[in-house]
Amino acid sequence: MGNIEIPTGIVxxxxxxxxxxxxxxxxxxxxxxxxxxxxxxxxxxxxTDELDRQRKANIHLQAELKRINSMDTIxxxxxxxxxxxxxxxxxxxxxxNLLVEYLHAEEIAVLLADNRARRLMIVxxxxxxxxxxxxxxxxxxxxxxxxxxxxxxxxxxxxxxxxSKVLSIKEPYPIFRxxxxxxxxxxNRSFGVIxxxxxxxxxxxxxxxxxxxxxxxxAALHNTQSFADITYTAQTxxxxxLFNIGYFKDVMGDEINRAKRFQHMLTVxxxxxxxxxxxxxxxxxxxxxxxxxQMANIFRKHFDTTDTIARYGGDEFIVMCPEMSKSDVAxxxxxxxxxxxxxDFARGPEEVNVTFSAGIASxxxxxxxxxELIKSADSALYDAKDAGKNIVKMYQPRVExx
Numbered sequence: 187m188g189n190i191e192i193p194t195g196i197v198x199x200x201x202x203x204x205x206x207x208x209x210x211x212x213x214x215x216x217x218x219x220x221x222x223x224x225x226x227x228x229x230x231x232x233x234t235d236e237l238d239r240q241r242k243a244n245i246h247l248q249a250e251l252k253r254i255n256s257m258d259t260i261x262x263x264x265x266x267x268x269x270x271x272x273x274x275x276x277x278x279x280x281x282x283n284l285l286v287e288y289l290h291a292e293e294i295a296v297l298l299a300d301n302r303a304r305r306l307m308i309v310x311x312x313x314x315x316x317x318x319x320x321x322x323x324x325x326x327x328x329x330x331x332x333x334x335x336x337x338x339x340x341x342x343x344x345x346x347x348x349x350s351k352v353l354s355i356k357e358p359y360p361i362f363r364x365x366x367x368x369x370x371x372x373x374n375r376s377f378g379v380i381x382x383x384x385x386x387x388x389x390x391x392x393x394x395x396x397x398x399x400x401x402x403x404x405a406a407l408h409n410t411q412s413f414a415d416i417t418y419t420a421q422t423x424x425x426x427x428l429f430n431i432g433y434f435k436d437v438m439g440d441e442i443n444r445a446k447r448f449q450h451m452l453t454v455x456x457x458x459x460x461x462x463x464x465x466x467x468x469x470x471x472x473x474x475x476x477x478x479x480q481m482a483n484i485f486r487k488h489f490d491t492t493d494t495i496a497r498y499g500g501d502e503f504i505v506m507c508p509e510m511s512k513s514d515v516a517x518x519x520x521x522x523x524x525x526x527x528x529x530d531f532a533r534g535p536e537e538v539n540v541t542f543s544a545g546i547a548s549x550x551x552x553x554x555x556x557x558e559l560i561k562s563a564d565s566a567l568y569d570a571k572d573a574g575k576n577i578v579k580m581y582q583p584r585v586e587x588x
Contacts, residue, residue, distance in 0.1 A: 274298055274377075277406050278310035281380065281399065286312050288395060291384040293362065297324065297335055298370075298378035298407075306335055306379060313383070318361050333357045335379050338367035342376060344397070366393075368400040372408035423497040425475055426482035434496035434504060438556050441494075441508050445549050452549040453507045453515040456563045457485075460541045460575040462501035465531075477531055477540065484529070488522045504560075512548045512580045519544050520578050541576035543567060552581045 278296040285294050293313035297306040306324040308314070314322075325331035326340065337355055338345040345355070346366040357363045364381035366388065371377060380400055388396075421433040429437075438454070445452040459465075459481065466474040478501065485495050489505055498504040507515050523542060532538040545566025553559035566581040573579070 293383035429496040543570040
């Protein structure tokens with residue numbers, strides 16, 4: 187076969203086509219490589235940004251955890267202090283201090299009920315003007331003076347704006363309109379209310395926190411009342427409700443130390459009913475107990491609140507009068523003795539007058555300690571009995587009638 191000649195133009199065109207294809211392939215490869223690099227860079231940037239975001243989030247989270255731990259420490263410490271307080275006013279103050287740390291509130295008030303649970307008054311607060319406090323008294327017997335505070339106390343339930351609208355509660359005081367109130371109670375007994383005013387709505391965490399705090403405060407107030415009841419029982423005579431001699435001697439020891447420090451007098455008198463055994467035999471022991479109760483009430487009226495009155499035992503009573511001389515106390519006791527003449531203690535048709543004899547001694551003249559003072563007053567009392575009863579005697583080397 188003969189050789190076929192290919193036209194030069196065709197060869198050139200083929201070569202050029204191959205070159206173009208090669209260039210296109212190279213360009214596509216470069217472009218794809220560039221795109222892959224750009225994509226990789228973009229992915230790297232995204233990863234870097236995400237890592238940076240997570241780092242910032244972790245820093246924020248660490249700060250938040252640190253804040254929460256700090257607040258939890260404050261809460262734990264405050265709870266310990268709360269449960270160790272023995273006075274309602276101290277518990278109220280501890281409660282407001284705790285809530286101020288946790289809540290961004292404009293006003294916080296702790297209100298406690300009076301002994302008859304008829305009114306609620308502010309015991310401690312933050313954000314209120316001092317001259318408002320005496321005016322903010324919530325009367326539980328008056329429907330128009332209850333407000334959220336009174337309803338919260340009675341129902342033992344938190345009362346907020348929603349509950350207030352449902353129950354049509356009207357606030358009695360324009361100067362204090364709490365946003366939410368939490369009850370302070372333990373078992374079935376209510377003690378008071380925490381009232382809070384703030385602009386922002388509370389978070390669920392905040393409401394739960396206040397719920398926990400109010401529960402612990404209620405228990406602390408219950409413990410305080412229980413402690414007060416136990417203390418009262420330990421200090422008082424169960425029949426007359428006067429102090430017992432044990433408590434009397436404790437107070438007397440403190441008063442003697444005070445008298446020594448400030449160099450003033452301290453006088454003690456012992457009073458013993460005359461013919462009490464005869465009264466018991468005539469009217470019975472129950473009547474005798476009633477007589478002792480009546481005498482205790484009479485003594486309370488004649489002595490000052492700064493004086494300490496106790497049942498010494500049986501039909502004897504003892505009174506301590508700080509910063510008073512023997513002669514001043516003798517006048518008070520003698521006035522008391524004369525006033526008994528107006529009382530009729532009869533349990534039958536016949537009139538019965540009750541009398542007493544008394545002995546008086548003073549620090550420092552008649553004794554420098556509890557034992558010496560009581561012994562001197564007792565000695566003067568025996569002299570009064572020996573002198574014919576219904577007499578008041580002051581202790582002296584020679585006991586004289588007043």
